[in-house]
Amino acid sequence: MDISKLIVNTQLNDSSPYYLQIATIIKAKIDDGSLTVGDKLPSERELALLFKVSRTTAINAYRHLEKLSYIHIRKGSGTYVRDKYALQVKSTEIPWPQLLKPYIQPSMATLMSELLVNNVGDDKISLDAGMPDPNYYPINVFNKLQVDFFPKLNPRDFGHIPVHGYQPLRHTITEMLGSEGVKCHCDDVIILSGSQQGLYLSARVLIEPGDYVIIQAPTYLGAIQVFQSLGARILSLPEGNSFPFEILEDYLTRYRPKLMYCIPSFHNPNGNTITIEDRKRLIQLAARYRLAILEDDPYSKLYYEDIPPLSLKALDTYGGVIYMSTFSKILMPGLRLGYMVAQPAFINRIILEKQYVDLHSSNISQWLLNLFITEGYLEKHLKKMRTIYKNRRNAMAEYLSYSLKAKLSFQVPKGGFYMWCKINERFSSTKLLQEALKVGVSFIPGEGFYSTSENNQELRLCFSQHNQKTIIEGISRLEKATGRLSKFKLSNPKRNVKPII
Amino acid sequence: MDISKLIVNTQLNDSSPYYLQIATIIKAKIDDGSLTVGDKLPSERELALLFKVSRTTAINAYRHLEKLSYIHIRKGSGTYVRDKYALQVKSTEIPWPQLLKPYIQPSMATLMSELLVNNVGDDKISLDAGMPDPNYYPINVFNKLQVDFFPKLNPRDFGHIPVHGYQPLRHTITEMLGSEGVKCHCDDVIILSGSQQGLYLSARVLIEPGDYVIIQAPTYLGAIQVFQSLGARILSLPEGNSFPFEILEDYLTRYRPKLMYCIPSFHNPNGNTITIEDRKRLIQLAARYRLAILEDDPYSKLYYEDIPPLSLKALDTYGGVIYMSTFSKILMPGLRLGYMVAQPAFINRIILEKQYVDLHSSNISQWLLNLFITEGYLEKHLKKMRTIYKNRRNAMAEYLSYSLKAKLSFQVPKGGFYMWCKINERFSSTKLLQEALKVGVSFIPGEGFYSTSENNQELRLCFSQHNQKTIIEGISRLEKATGRLSKFKLSNPKRNVKPII
Structure with missing residues (x-):
């Protein structure tokens, strides 16, 4: 089905990841009946072209809709609108979405569980999940x-x-x-x-x-x-x-x-x-x-x-x-x-x-x-780890002060894993994360730590997972991402309504 | 406080363990106001004498009431009626029973979790919990x-x-x-x-x-x-x-x-x-x-x-x-x-x-x-265990047929861990368990496997935990317990109402 007609005048913005926005748009079309059960959706490549996003973003949008039971991805055949409410359809399948208890899916839940898992490997430096350094697991x-x-x-x-x-x-x-x-x-x-x-x-x-x-x-x-x-x-x-x-x-x-x-x-x-x-x-x-x-x-x-x-x-x-x-x-x-x-x-x-x-x-x-x-062994291990993490904290704090002082403010914590930063310029931390991922560094946007989504100019950097050299490389990548954004301006940082899906 | 006046004409019966019945009686007196906050209860020894039960039963009755927050056992001082509703009392303690969500405690839950844990050691032969033989844990x-x-x-x-x-x-x-x-x-x-x-x-x-x-x-x-x-x-x-x-x-x-x-x-x-x-x-x-x-x-x-x-x-x-x-x-x-x-x-x-x-x-x-x-290793282990358990099943079935045929009927299962037996005489399986524990063998009374408490003449024997010799000894103890009960009669096996506490 050619859904391009259905999405005229739809613009993506910076309020949330692109894949979520695309999923929201398609979901709305299914909910309002513009798209109905069995309709074939564009291929991932076509979807990416349509929204001018990467193929990965298109794939993520579909994966998200699949999780919500809105679509069905049939390998080698295509992607189809699914019978979410099951009643309208003469399916012999059990209607799980109807049987399951209604529930509240916290908005960041999916994003976070993906972050936790997908950040391993390659050249990416993860300053996101708060974990000990695996090299020091005893x-x-x-x-x-x-x-x-x-x-x-x-x-x-x-x-x-x-x-x-x-x-x-x-x-x-x-x-x-x-x-x-x-x-x-x-x-x-x-x-x-x-x-x-x-x-x-x-x-x-x-x-x-x-x-x-x-x-x-x-x-x-x-x-x-x-x-x-x-x-x-x-x-x-x-x-x-x-x-x-x-x-x-x-x-x-x-x-x-x-x-x-x-x-x-x-x-x-x-x-x-x-x-x-x-x-x-x-x-x-x-x-x-x-x-x-x-x-x-x-x-x-x-x-x-x-x-x-x-x-x-x-x-x-x-x-x-x-x-x-x-x-x-x-x-x-x-x-x-x-x-x-x-x-x-x-x-x-x-x-x-x-x-x-x-x-x-x-x-x-x-x-x-x-x-x-x-x-x-616990006492010995703690003693060792305190020294290691202290050095890493110092390295991160020093390099942040050196390279990003004007753009980020932060306090040096006296323990734990995290450096909490505020963006002094007019762009959101979600936007910064998008840029940061492109240059191979990740963190958690501040809004993930609030029950409301007002605070979108904070971010958490974790210094526990990597050695000093890698931390410094991570911060220098973050500096690069920040530099790219400094020329843009955030339209109205306090009024961005996050789509609830 | 002398609670003996409060419990005139109260008889224990066979419908449930004695400690539960005693707890129910005391609980009812607290609920109806006969016993009030701060009243000192008899010592465990006195309680045992009062109800003509063992000291262990008295202790269990108090422990059960303590779990329900009805009483407070102060070491070295005594046992006191507690402020269950907390409002009436100028306590500085947080009133947990009020804060906790109301819940349904399935009647057998406490009994079962105690059975699972307390049956190790001594000379007791446990035919209750459905577990593999620890000697064959790989x-x-x-x-x-x-x-x-x-x-x-x-x-x-x-x-x-x-x-x-x-x-x-x-x-x-x-x-x-x-x-x-x-x-x-x-x-x-x-x-x-x-x-x-x-x-x-x-x-x-x-x-x-x-x-x-x-x-x-x-x-x-x-x-x-x-x-x-x-x-x-x-x-x-x-x-x-x-x-x-x-x-x-x-x-x-x-x-x-x-x-x-x-x-x-x-x-x-x-x-x-x-x-x-x-x-x-x-x-x-x-x-x-x-x-x-x-x-x-x-x-x-x-x-x-x-x-x-x-x-x-x-x-x-x-x-x-x-x-x-x-x-x-x-x-x-x-x-x-x-x-x-x-x-x-x-x-x-x-x-x-x-x-x-x-x-x-x-x-x-x-x-x-x-x-x-x-x-x-899993395939090898399964092959070995099937032979071992088959022999144990056979031993239990043979010895049951030999010694208890008239009193218990059962079918030989073709797999799994359990022999499900029906009592052919007029006594309940809970009563049998009480006698069985005295001679050092345990099983699970059948009513634990029903959502209603009508079926009180069935029992489950597990043959997985012990070798053939011990199984045979266990069954011969069960025969002894059964023999002691055969002289008694169950008043009305279908009409026993189980107290809900």
């Missing part, structure tokens, strides 16, 4: 531990274990928490399949559609997605020089929110750390309003100056802090292990929910991780 | 594979991988499925953290409160729990000599159920296998009514006579079969790995949901499992 130590301790292994350790985790590991983590000022019983600690699972389970047992959840703005993308997917209404606490207690108290009286999600140390994405005074005041306020706090603490052991203050959990006077952390940032994400500690009434409910989700986390990972900690 | 092979292949390991394999799993493992499983008649694309296969996760995710994306789900009755406990926890209404298909197509069709026209959960081969708990003719007819009917089928297939590779018929997925003409299987039964549960294959429209939604739940499953397990299969 896999040699894990291998050695497996070889050394295998003869002592009890086969039953590879059967079913309690839902809340392998007992020796829970014990080890309880001791570790104790040394950090968190006094708890080993049965109040639950081992999770990564801290993402802690986020999910907490949200599952607490949030009903319409409930209010407070987040720092910006904050970790995955948290916003989980809260939104469960129908929560998000209240944003703007991050700034001081903690916004007035706004928080206003939210507490006005909306009676159930939960606040908070990353107090070396915040993702902005690197901030809440001071000890503000932590105490936050706990007082939360206790007064019976506000539960989900404290996410993946980075506090990755400090490059002073050790960060006591965790909110260590200061918890009212039993309302749910503390969780992960080994994904300090060791390696593939372990898929994190942990949570909270009051028994909360943890018991989490255990019940986890039983439904996966019975318990992988025993092999838990057994090896416990050995890694008890044999003293 | 941990030596896994260790060897790790040692041999470690030098070839790419560190990036221990970073983040796609949500739907480690690509080489998905590829291997796609080939395995192909050899079993299930033609699918590698991207339509998702690796799960055990098949429990497949159950959970499928239910999460399909079921809304009030939706109807068809199950075989009896069926796997964990499935009933997940469906009920999400608010599904359960329609039971009675298991019998032939597949109940008339009842199924009646359900389909009358209730328009969304999903049928089915274990077609070596059913848990009753060992039945649906014939090829009935499978085809089931698919025809499901296609006509657009009924989605969740096919759970943990046991089909554990056949002791003929290979079972093609899976429902292999016969699927309408894209409505969601197939899942696990490595927990054929290898070891601690791997926490299973897989699912279905139409892209369904799998894509599952992937999105899994991203929220745990990002992806443990890389170490996936890497090792892929090596285990591709190096040819």
Whole structure:
């Protein structure tokens, strides 16, 4: 079918990636009936010509529509409009889109999961995903531990274990928490399949559609997605020089929110750390309003100056802090292990929910991780990584100051993985990403860390994944991309409406 | 407080474990205001005397009430009625029970998770949990594979991988499925953290409160729990000599159920296998009514006579079969790995949901499992285990026939792990379990496999965990327990109402 007639006067703009815009346009034509079930769509090459974009962009637009079940790509035959509502069609296929529960797909979810996976290989320098450097994954130590301790292994350790985790590991983590000022019983600690699972389970047992959840703005993308997917209404606490207690108290009286999600140390994405005074005041306020706090603490052991203050959990006077952390940032994400500690009434409910989700986390990972900690390797590894990451942070900060000072402003974080930058010129970070990808460097546009899409001139650069030389090369590519854009101007940076698809 | 006055005329009966009955009685007194916040309860010893039960039963009753947040056990001080509704009390603690989402706790959930964990050690013979024999977990092979292949390991394999799993493992499983008649694309296969996760995710994306789900009755406990926890209404298909197509069709026209959960081969708990003719007819009917089928297939590779018929997925003409299987039964549960294959429209939604739940499953397990299969160890292991389990099945069947023929009837299953027995005398299986535990043998009472609690004279014996000698000893203990009960009579086996707590 010749769809060119249908898209007269359609212009692509800078508000979102081109592939999404193209997909939105085609989707609208299917929704309004201009295109109907069985219509053959142009080839990828034709689509690219039609919109004056690259073939890859055209392919991505179709892949996106296929994911949404709007089209059907039949290899060797062509691309067809699909029966999204299934009723109109005498198909013998089961109408999955009708059977599936309605859901809210957070706008950045697809983009982000693609970013996480597609950024490996070639000459591209990835400053996007917040991961440790794979070259320093302690896999040699894990291998050695497996070889050394295998003869002592009890086969039953590879059967079913309690839902809340392998007992020796829970014990080890309880001791570790104790040394950090968190006094708890080993049965109040639950081992999770990564801290993402802690986020999910907490949200599952607490949030009903319409409930209010407070987040720092910006904050970790995955948290916003989980809260939104469960129908929560998000209240944003703007991050700034001081903690916004007035706004928080206003939210507490006005909306009676159930939960606040908070990353107090070396915040993702902005690197901030809440001071000890503000932590105490936050706990007082939360206790007064019976506000539960989900404290996410993946980075506090990755400090490059002073050790960060006591965790909110260590200061918890009212039993309302749910503390969780992960080994994904300090060791390696593939372990898929994190942990949570909270009051028994909360943890018991989490255990019940986890039983439904996966019975318990992988025993092999838990057994090896416990050995890694008890044999003293974690401390050594952390010491080494702190030096390495500190040097990388310094290299990035220095080279950013040297080459992009006028165009980007940023603060040097005292720990963690991220440099949070603001664009001083009039172009958006999404536009910058498009240019950056062309010269082989990637980052995450700031709007991915907000529940609204107003802030489109920020970006997060991650300095953990590459050595200093590569980081400098990455920043110099970013400088090139920025240079290309400086001549353009952003039409109206605050009014760009993001298409929702 | 002297609660003995409050419980005059209260008799324990055989309908459920004593600790649950005691907990229910105390709970009712708190709910109706006879006991109020801060009241001190009798010591465990006093409670045991009061109800004429063991001290362990008294402890369990209190532990259960503590889990429900009804009481507070203060070490060294005593046990107190707690502020369940929190509002009446000037506590500075956060009122978790109020904040948590209301939920349905399936009645057997607590009992079962305790059974699964507490049955190790001592002289007790466990014929309850359906697990492989730990002595045959192939941990030596896994260790060897790790040692041999470690030098070839790419560190990036221990970073983040796609949500739907480690690509080489998905590829291997796609080939395995192909050899079993299930033609699918590698991207339509998702690796799960055990098949429990497949159950959970499928239910999460399909079921809304009030939706109807068809199950075989009896069926796997964990499935009933997940469906009920999400608010599904359960329609039971009675298991019998032939597949109940008339009842199924009646359900389909009358209730328009969304999903049928089915274990077609070596059913848990009753060992039945649906014939090829009935499978085809089931698919025809499901296609006509657009009924989605969740096919759970943990046991089909554990056949002791003929290979079972093609899976429902292999016969699927309408894209409505969601197939899942696990490595927990054929290898070891601690791997926490299973897989699912279905139409892209369904799998894509599952992937999105899994991203929220745990990002992806443990890389170490996936890497090792892929090596285990591709190096040819899975086939060898299955061959060995089939012989071992067949001998155990035979031993159990022979000794049951020899010693308990009059009291229990059963069919010999052609595969899987279970012997499903019916009590021919007038006592319930829960009562038998209580006696059996006293002589050191355990099993699962049949009512755990039903969504209603009518069927209380069936039991499941698992023959996979122990060698023939131990199985025979277990059955002879069961004979002893049965003998003790034969003198008692069950008052009215069909009218026992189970307390819901």
